[in-house]
Amino acid sequence: MTITNIVLILIVFIVVGYGLYYVIKKKKDAQVENEITVDDKTYTIETMIEFVKKRLDEITKINLYDIGLSEEELKRRKNKKYELKKALKGCTYGDTNDKRYVKELIFDILEKEYGITETNISKAIPFDIPSLLTAQDKFDILIYIYKKEFGYEALTELIKKYNLAELKYVEGETKPSYVITTNEIEDIYGQENTVLTFSDKLSVVVQRIYQHYKGYSAIDEIRDMNIDGVSGRSFRIARKLFKSSSTNRWGLYRTNIRT
16 A cells, blocks of 8 residues: 555545534534524514524434433433423423423523623613503513512512502493503503613513413413402403403403402
């Protein structure tokens, strides 16, 4: 065998070895492209929902045995994959622990991979311009702030503080009902004078993404609340909560009054 042949064989081995290394490294990283094309829609809720769906789908479907992991790393990634699959299934049925796990992962994905910052987060929800916030935005922020202090009693505390559990006559109906109007939400938000950190804002965005991805839309946080005993009444959550109507109200409760 000539020196030329030996050199050619070595070159082939180097090329093949580099190719295998590149493929294994690419699979091992198992991440979405680092370069995210940024445009006017990049930081909207809708765009981020699609990103999160794709990213979580990648994590749960990757073949870990095919990416050259060490035994320790393989075990760690298998546990993460199993926990995520379990949580995605459990949160569908309303398990609060699984819901918390999925939301924490979404938080990390948006902050560490998607590049959410104090500046661009307001493209998702205009936190710093109250006049641009919708009633739903304001309610989500209020519930988040109250939940930090009162946990699953947040809705009860909000209702008690502002006497929201009162029969009201609303335009277009002849009978009074238990509702929270958009005007009440606007007034309460103004009175609370909320100050949010970046972490608070991202948590609100994460909840909005989660509730459209795996949750129960606008009522997702409400359905987890403890709401019995408000003003001496026992409330059961209506099938459709917080759905805006032409009468500018949000239906909150159907009630059973217990004496």
